[in-house]
Amino acid sequence: GMAGLEHLVSPLNTSVGPDGRITFSPPAGPTLAEARTAALARLDAAFADAEAGGRVLSSAGFVIDATERSNRDIAGLITSMEASGTPETTFCAADNSFHTVTLEQLRAMRLEVIAHGQALYARKWELRTAIESAQNVEAVRAIDINFDGVSAA
Structure with a gap:
C-alpha cells in the first residue's frame, strides 16, 4: 500500500x-552507510544546538550561560580584574539578572563552563561511536540523539 x-x-x-x-x-x-551519514548529520546539529544553548548552575548560586562566548566573556572579566586589582564586578546571569561576583567566583564559573563543554563533547563522542558501530539501519535509527541532562557533574 x-x-x-x-x-x-x-x-x-x-x-x-x-x-x-x-x-x-x-x-x-537507506543503506547502512546512508543511515549512518544521516544520523551523524543529526548528531552534529543536535550538538551545535546543545552547545549554543548551554547553561549551568554555577557555584555562585545562579544559572549562567555555558557557551564559547560566555567562556570568553568570563575570561575577559578575569583578565580585567587581575590587571586592575578590582575585587568585585557585576555579572549578568542567564536570566539577565545581575550579581556581584568576586575574582575567585569568576574563576570557578569559568571552570564550570569548560567542564560543561567537555561533558557535551563526551556525549557527542559516545553517540558517534554508537552510530559508527551500529550493525544495521534499525540499530542506527534506535539511537536516541540528544544532549538532555548533560552536565559536568
Whole structure:
C-alpha cells in the first residue's frame, strides 16, 4: 500500500494498469552507510544546538550561560580584574539578572563552563561511536540523539 508514503509517489515508481489499478513500488530504504551519514548529520546539529544553548548552575548560586562566548566573556572579566586589582564586578546571569561576583567566583564559573563543554563533547563522542558501530539501519535509527541532562557533574 501507499499509506504514509504518498509524498514519495512519482511517475518513476507508480504505474496505472489497463484496468485502472495503480501499482506503487516504494523506494528501497537507506543503506547502512546512508543511515549512518544521516544520523551523524543529526548528531552534529543536535550538538551545535546543545552547545549554543548551554547553561549551568554555577557555584555562585545562579544559572549562567555555558557557551564559547560566555567562556570568553568570563575570561575577559578575569583578565580585567587581575590587571586592575578590582575585587568585585557585576555579572549578568542567564536570566539577565545581575550579581556581584568576586575574582575567585569568576574563576570557578569559568571552570564550570569548560567542564560543561567537555561533558557535551563526551556525549557527542559516545553517540558517534554508537552510530559508527551500529550493525544495521534499525540499530542506527534506535539511537536516541540528544544532549538532555548533560552536565559536568
